[in-house]
């Protein structure tokens with residue numbers, strides 16, 4: 001078990017998801033400028049504060065879980081507070097950022113030569129089924145990667161990538177849950193249009209999505225082969241896939257994900 005004091009700045013959706021996965025509440029402090037966001041931690045042994053500096057002073061690992069637009073202010077706040085310990089105290093802390101588009105160099109430039117790891121998690125982390133990509137900055141050591149791996153491993157799977165791949169990762173697995181939810185919406189609507197109730201249509205869709213994902217994962221059979229296994233000549237699936245093919249749905253999905261990557265590049269802050 002990871003025996004580190006973890007301070008989380010930003011008690012939003014992702015911050016809360018991480019806290020849920022971390023097993024030792026007395027090793028967690030969460031900071032948010034909005035006091036009302038901290039209420040849900042009452043009585044859970046988790047320390048709370050509205051002062052980011054206090055959280056940074058206390059924590060050995062600092063998880064920056066604010067929106068990209070707020071990151072500059074948070075980092076400026078940490079630096080301008082003339083950190084209570086000696087300057088080297090900041091360097092002994094590990095900074096983990098989960099903000100989309102914020103490069104490790106952006107944080108290093110503001111905080112100095114501190115170890116930074118950039119992570120792109122996704123929302124299934126809320127139920128410990130997340131996919132997190134981790135990418136170390138210039139001053140991060142392998143023990144820092146190990147710590148980040150342990151933290152994000154507690155809410156799902158972890159893979160390491162060079163930072164140049166993080167925009168593609170953001171487009172694929174960071175935004176990815178939304179693509180699957182979109183497909184689920186469409187399937188549920190199709191069920192409804194064919195006369196099945198919304199509730200039953202959703203139940204059929206969800207179990208089919210779960211079963212398909214688990215079948216692909218557990219067997220290791222590539223998705224195209226699994227698709228072929230469902231598709232018999234002249235059958236119902238073939239009829240459906242013909243429509244998807246002629247509507248160029250696969251190309252549209254690829255185009256959409258590439259567009260998400262471009263947007264991530266545009267949002268990128270050095």
Ligand SMILES: NC(=O)c1ccc[n+]([C@@H]2O[C@H](COP(=O)([O-])OP(=O)(O)OC[C@H]3O[C@@H](n4cnc5c(N)ncnc54)[C@H](OP(=O)(O)O)[C@@H]3O)[C@@H](O)[C@H]2O)c1
Nearest residue numbers: 010011012013014032033065066067068070098099100121
């Ligand atoms: N949600 C996702 O699917 C997802 C996936 C991967 C990565 N991420 C990344 O995760 C980060 C957090 O996302 P989220 O969805 O959890 O956002 P969120 O729900 O908006 O949470 C961010 C929290 O930080 C607070 N905050 C803002 N400025 C602050 C400051 N100066 N000091 C302390 N707290 C401050 C916000 O308060 P206010 O609301 O009052 O501003 C809010 O409570 C983002 O950078 C995002 O790119 C999100």
